[in-house]
Amino acid sequence: MNAADYQAIANDWERRATIRTRPRRLLEDDDKLIYPLCRQPLVLCGTFLEHCPQWRDFVLVQSFYKFINDVVIFETEIVDKTARSIAKNQFSVPFPLACRVDAMTVVVDEDYHALVALDFLQQTVAMTGIQPLEPPREIELSRALPAAQAQAPARLRDAIALIGVAIAENTVTHDVAAFSKDASVKASIRGLMADHLFDEGRHARFWTRLVRLYWQTASNDDRDSIAQVLPIFLAHYLTNDLHKSFDLHLIEHLDISASLRGALRDEAAALAFPITRQHPLMGNILSFLQHSGLLQTPSVVQALDAYLPVSRRATCGD
DSSP: OOGGGOOOOHHHHHHHOHHHHOOOOOOOOSSSBSSOGGGOGGGGSHHHHHHOGGGHHHHHHHHHHHHHHHHHIIIIIIIHHHHHHHHTTOSSSOOOHHHHHHHHHHHHHHHHHHHHHHHHHHHHHHHHOOOOOOOOSOOHHHHHHHHHHTTSOGGGHHHHHHHHHHHHHHHHHHHHHHHHTOTTBOHHHHHHHHHHHHHHHHHHHHHHHHHHHHHHHSOHHHHHHHHHHHHHHHHHHSOOHHHHHHHHHHHHTSOOOHHHHHHHHHHHHTOOOOSSTTSTTHHHHHHHHHHTTGGGSHHHHHHTGGGSOHHHHTTTTO
16 A cells, blocks of 8 residues: 555544544443453452452442543553654654544544543542542553664654554454443443444554555665564563552452452462463454554564464465
């Protein structure tokens, strides 16, 4: 794809963006969950189920607050920053005006998603009376981008941010889709997730097209330099260390015995996805890398060998 073939999303945004088409959603006072059980394994572990099930709603509400906090950080501090710099033509990688207009629609969407998330935070506090614990100040992407950028030439800092944001936008759709379909969760929250997903699908296509445009013009040396830092990015992006720290923080705020708290800590510490090709987000990431053109580059295939299915290692770089 070259610049002349770029498919703009601005017209689609005018017709379908949730900021233009969705009313405010109000939290229901019913017996549905505020956060899916499957997204908070702590409440499903044996020790918790046997000894402190009365703390389930507190843990789920706090987990929802963390989710909202993560959304605000992701949308306003990372995606917004990258999209805004592209829209204002301040990005080191130049893009055509049509791309910059599309980038500004992403800025508007992401700030709106953050507004809606904070509105739900306010509604949840009012309904439950549960105040949020001090939220984390970073998310996995907050660590992954600078870790990868630090290992590459300074001239590639923006390009790495572009690819990192594109990876994240192509994986958040998977995460939000699962949330939106969980029938155990309050309808308004599922609706919130469905709205978010509606916009994020458009964003994922936008970022994929931008990366493809960039990759076609990047030099072989720049491609190879970026390939070398992709495993560093993935190692930080796919880790569950921050979620584990949050769970341990939560456990400290449960009114339970010291021995029970220790048992919960042990179970929480054991909850992890290995960062390998079996990680649940790797399928989405590899699909993005394929559609953006990165997996047609031999150095990328070589750098990501540990993450690729055996069937794809011999063909991706051809």
